[in-house]
Amino acid sequence: xxxxxxxxxxxxxxxxxxxxxxxxxxxFELRSQAVTEKLENSKAIVNARREVARIKTVLNxxxx
Numbered sequence: 328x329x330x331x332x333x334x335x336x337x338x339x340x341x342x343x344x345x346x347x348x349x350x351x352x353x354x355f356e357l358r359s360q361a362v363t364e365k366l367e368n369s370k371a372i373v374n375a376r377r378e379v380a381r382i383k384t385v386l387n388x389x390x391x
């Protein structure tokens with residue numbers, strides 16, 4: 328689920344907050360799978376972290 332920064336900027340604050348919450352849950356699940364050695368795609372953790380960072384960046388841009 329790759330979302331571009333431009334697409335994120337078009338979303339409302341509530342939509343961003345919900346997406347961020349969903350991604351953080353997904354990241355937790357991925358980390359749990361990594362610990363139990365059931366993770367098939369190790370790059371998924373990196374991608375999820377980047378998505379979280381993008382959303383937080385957009386939220387911080389709006390706060391200024």
